[in-house]
Amino acid sequence: MKKGLVIKNTGSWYLVKTDDGEMVECKIKGNFRLKGIRSTNPIAVGDRVQIAPNTEGTAFIAEIEDRKNYIIRRASNLSKQSHIIAANLDQCMLVVTVNYPETSTIFIDRFLASAEAYQVPVCLVFNKVDRYTEEELHYLEGLIHLYTCIGYPCFRISALEGTGVAELKEALKGKVTLFSGHSGVGKSTLINAILPEQQLKTGEISAYHNKGMHTTTFSEMFPVDEENGYIIDTPGIKGFGTFDMKDEEVGHYFKEIFKFSADCKYNNCTHRHEPGCAVREAVENHYISESRYTSYLNILEDKEEGKYRAAY
Numbered sequence: 001m002k003k004g005l006v007i008k009n010t011g012s013w014y015l016v017k018t019d020d021g022e023m024v025e026c027k028i029k030g031n032f033r034l035k036g037i038r039s040t041n042p043i044a045v046g047d048r049v050q051i052a053p054n055t056e057g058t059a060f061i062a063e064i065e066d067r068k069n070y071i072i073r074r075a076s077n078l079s080k081q082s083h084i085i086a087a088n089l090d091q092c093m094l095v096v097t098v099n100y101p102e103t104s105t106i107f108i109d110r111f112l113a114s115a116e117a118y119q120v121p122v123c124l125v126f127n128k129v130d131r132y133t134e135e136e137l138h139y140l141e142g143l144i145h146l147y148t149c150i151g152y153p154c155f156r157i158s159a160l161e162g163t164g165v166a167e168l169k170e171a172l173k174g175k176v177t178l179f180s181g182h183s184g185v186g187k188s189t190l191i192n193a194i195l196p197e198q199q200l201k202t203g204e205i206s207a208y209h210n211k212g213m214h215t216t217t218f219s220e221m222f223p224v225d226e227e228n229g230y231i232i233d234t235p236g237i238k239g240f241g242t243f244d245m246k247d248e249e250v251g252h253y254f255k256e257i258f259k260f261s262a263d264c265k266y267n268n269c270t271h272r273h274e275p276g277c278a279v280r281e282a283v284e285n286h287y288i289s290e291s292r293y294t295s296y297l298n299i300l301e302d303k304e305e306g307k308y309r310a311a312y
């Protein structure tokens with residue numbers, strides 16, 4: 001038996017990098033099922049596994065270690081079956097632009113809330129700083145201040161000109177990182193700047209998914225250093241999977257709201273109309289930003305209309 005990391009899933013076989021550095025093509029033995037998850041794929045990129053090598057130099061995956069987190073995509077809106085896109089993420093880089101295209105704080109906050117639910121730490125990467133006007137740069141500084149204070153590290157970069165890319169690369173060392181963000185914010189440009197040797201690959205993948213042929217997604221991790229740092233490329237995946245939560249749970253996924261909610265009069269407070277709400281008081285006193293509170297209410301409203309699941 002050997003231990004290793006799944007770095008590629010082709011649908012019919014898995015590529016495992018063993019802890020002694022070997023690359024082994026692996027298959028799954030028999031009826032491999034995981035407790036709790038109804039998934040179309042029992043093993044995903046990022047999984048730590050034990051493999052049993054056979055004489056042809058390939059191996060069977062015998063065991064999978066418990067995951068610290070994973071991201072899924074539901075096979076369809078109605079289906080309970082889901083596809084695990086990647087497991088054991090150390091972090092997610094959410095690439096955003098103040099303009100060209102505009103990324104709204106509602107989008108950012110919804111993304112951050114689902115990342116909290118999935119227990120994946122997020123850094124915000126503000127791209128295209130070379131293009132902004134004075135006013136846009138001013139707004140950018142405000143956002144960076146806001147999110148840094150809440151506890152999300154922020155980077156200012158220009159993927160096009162290379163500004164700040166070295167610093168970002170430093171933050172990828174030894175970690176498994178997923179890149180997300182709206183279409184057009186510069187993810188491919190950034191990944192190309194980080195992994196120059198992967199140029200062609202990224203081009204192929206986007207050409208492929210632009211044709212709308214991505215009915216099944218097979219993920220791959222690309223090494224970024226010698227110390228098990230990887231970037232996960234997931235064609236067509238923009239956010240985390242959907243999840244169900246109660247009204248009073250939404251606030252748990254906004255770090256600063258959660259902190260203040262300890263002092264609400266009712267422990268199932270939804271921070272809307274309840275008397276003695278410490279969160280509303282904190283918004284009034286500017287300890288919680290209006291934009292974050294608006295995003296919070298926006299999720300609650302969509303939940304009421306049954307739209308939240310569909311939004312991701």
Ligand SMILES: Nc1nc2c(ncn2[C@@H]2O[C@H](COP(=O)(O)OP(=O)(O)OP(=O)(O)O)[C@@H](O)[C@H]2O)c(=O)[nH]1
Pocket residue numbers: 127128129130131157158159160161181182183184185186187188189190206
């Ligand atoms: N001015 C400026 N333009 C950039 C920068 N980064 C990317 N762009 C441009 O933004 C456009 C979109 O970049 P992509 O890298 O294709 O964006 P993407 O996020 O991969 O988009 P999808 O593939 O649709 O998800 C391209 O025209 C890039 O040249 C930047 O730092 N500054």
Ligand SMILES: [Zn+2]
Pocket residue numbers: 261264265269270271272274276277278279280
């Ligand atoms: Zn409250």
